Amino acid sequence: MTTAGLRTAAWSLTCLTAGALLVGCSASAGSGDAEPKLSSDKLADTVAQKLADTTGRPKPDVTxxxxxTGKVGTTTRCTLTADDGSSLGVTVTVSSVDGDRINFDIKADETASPAAN
Incomplete structure (x- = not known):
């Protein structure tokens, strides 16, 4: 296995470990709406930072x-993309809302998708 392959395998293994955990996060959203909303960019940045903090690895590319929307039970799917182009789905689920603070759980999929050729 090449060095790049080893790094990818190590990252995938780390993500698998993270996938076994349900990680809680929170972020402040813009106020003024009946239900607060967290922008997709801020959500991606928060998820990437939490995954990096949890795994001890560099901050991954997450979109x-x-x-x-800050409504309990709302879910969305984000995508973590590795340097080799492989990807891993991440489910984000709103667990609670406190004013403009949206608390959510993230869970990485257990299996990565290979890079497109």
Whole structure:
């Protein structure tokens, strides 16, 4: 296995370990709406930072397709993309809302998708 392959395997193994855990996060959203919303960019940044903190690895590239509405039970799917192009899905679920603070859990999938050729 090449050095890049070892790094990818190590990252995947780390993500698998993170996937076995349900990690709690929270972030402040813009106020003024009946239900607060966390922008997709801020959500992606918060998820990436929490995964980095949990795994002890560098902050991964995470993208989220939509804003997160602060309503308990709301879910969205974000994507973590590794340096080799492989990806791992991350589910974000709102667990509680306190004013403009949205508390949510993140759970990484157990299996990564290979890079597109």
């Amino acid at each position: 989220c397709p939509e804003d997160l």
